[in-house]
Amino acid sequence: MTALDDDPGGPLLVTPAGTTVVWTDAILASADRLGALQVALHLDLRRVNAADHLGGVSMHSVIPPLEQARALCADAADKMRLVAEQYSSAEQLNEDLQRQLAAMMATALGEVLPLFAALVILNPLPLGVLAVGGWLALPDDGEGRLATLRDWMLAHPQLVTSPEFVRFVSLLATSIDDGARGATGVPFWLSPLFSSDDNGVASGALTVATLGGVFGMFHESDVVVERVRLETPASAPTGARDLLDRVPEVNQVRIETYEAPGMPTRYAVYIGPTETFSPFATTEPWDMTSNVYGVAGLSPGSLRAVEDAMVDAGIRSGDEVQVVGFSQGGLIATMVAASPDWNVVGAATYGAPAGNISLPDGVAGIAVRNTDDFIPALAGPQLDHHLVQIEREAFAGDTAPPTGIAAPAHQRFSYEATADAIDEAQSQAIRSQLSELERFGDGYVENGGSITVSTYHAVRVN
Template structure:
């Protein structure tokens, strides 16, 4: 482990890696073992060839039994490497089968209860919208009003009981719920449950995720919540950059907060500029829009596939920084910042060649082919689950449990597996990964900026932006 997080301080589990272009999930340790066996197999094969060559020019040497021995060792390495591959494939198939069964069951349940729920809500809205509003207000009023108000009461309860939401099982449950909302709608309009459970009937590519977020936005707007506004952006600082980031942890450390966007411009003699865009996390979780665009309104509208204020603010900042459609861009974001970074990559309006996200609720956002990078998630972090399972893309997926089983979960912040400190530990574990696939991806992301500063005339400038709702 690196100096920033000692082995004793690291509370998380092993890294789970899905390389780009693969559906096979394996631990970093398993991939590293396969790498070592592959290298040993190649070395034994080379030794065998050298022995044969030596035998041809120095007859009579007692080396007759060396080649068969080397070949047996090489075959054992090959067999062990293949066994590791079969273990990873079997694990992936089993996990996929379990997930399919869970989603089919969730779809059937949603289709069965959908008619009753949708019908009831429709009657409430059509016959007595005031009663629906009154019920929502009564439910909110039933929450005790703590020192910081009712939101503070909810927050304090969640902080005191982190174990309720900080498990991979709960995260899977949340993902099943958000992807089953469209099944409830189909059931509500009369589609038979057995038909709803068939593949291909999703209302959106990410299942019911976008439909669910649209429903939340629509119902919330009746109470004045999740209402989008225009945004404006101001550049608050411009400063030289001494060194490019090296490794996952250093890129995470450059993601801003309060001032929500940081853009670094890299220049070199005779070369077009390159840009790295860092997008910050949610600043306020209030469902009522104020002057902060990094809020719950942007979260809901982003997952719904709409145009959230934070996304528009990032595009305004990119334009102010001088980024043109053809300029190469690497986008990095944490939490909501990862959602917005993925939306920037998926918009098609910018030449995004690299993407790195941490804890992003962006699984249902399509990423164009050819965009490389990493999607990093803690498996006990519920926030990414609000966007459902990850759509296929060319990013490497790296996951791990922030708090392995048996470790005491801290009760000082809500959703501890989603906190920056938890992702700092995960980022450090990724930097320390042993497998060649992970290290190759880290080097590729590092090279985006380092290549320019190593050239004649290489220089970099950082611009920081603060966005507000109008």
């Protein structure tokens, strides 16, 4: 099963740019309409007050109902806003308490790990017996017990496809650094001294990279980028789904060059998702090594490949750029947008583990996440709010995720369904950002210009 016949997703949850208040798209759209109606009624009242007569109708009989209707609209909009703010505040308080508890537990676990390791070194027999016994308890289907475990996980995708599991992963991502400090003897009450702007996500990822390096994992290397195709499309993208559809795979980077007489040259950069999930680096730079290095705030191979492709496409530091990415591509797109080396004015990310990266002012766009997709949670909670945050449960209610697919809520077809829902959204918060993204390429073909596509493929070397 690779696609869904009917959309099983839930409602869109929207956090407008610059806020931390979560609305549903429907309620936000209703608030927009109430606000517009209130303004219209206010203008009507001014017209009535300025009129000499109303064709025989008493002005005193018209003004009170108009004022009452205007006041009701204002009151309803205020109450909607208050409910959304109270809900968001309660959720934030709950999340803060959970993170503090997770940090305490991680620190305590870290404190006992050295003792546990010493006991294992001195007497490894009990642990060995438990490990071998657990391994032998798994059925062997002839392909090996690892294949059996893999098949069992694919047959039970609900274990990793739920908002509750996503919350657990997010708490884990912000607690790894606490566990590492506990292992070195730093008590929990000293943790505030090590606090960071990203809840310790970057230092936790760095810990993972460092520990993995001991076993030969997460080895970064140089990358080489080659342009493999050049073509000219007919139009600029329209809508969230069209943006996502242009994100490449296999050939990891697509750059659209917008040129027209009398118009500034602009560039849209589309960045593909992870291609291999092995922690051991091969020739593929869109791998777990780049994921870990990216979340850690280092210089992953996929980022360097994208920037090399941008230079090859002729992008200079002052040129206006729009970035779009899915999964790891969204992480790298966010890193490009955050870099002072590039003039990124628009961004759209889907399922990106990039919540711990801060963006500069002046970047318009959307950050899309499925709330039952644990991949974005690997970067912890969403801390930056320059972009409109749009969330939706891919498999809502009693809808079971499809079997035989790893992480169904993170698959492209799940985000395609969410993108379709975004294109149908009615709230001004979403519509305004989509309009900004669409306007980036408006008028180039119509004014005698062209949109040229360059596709790039990168490999690791050394």
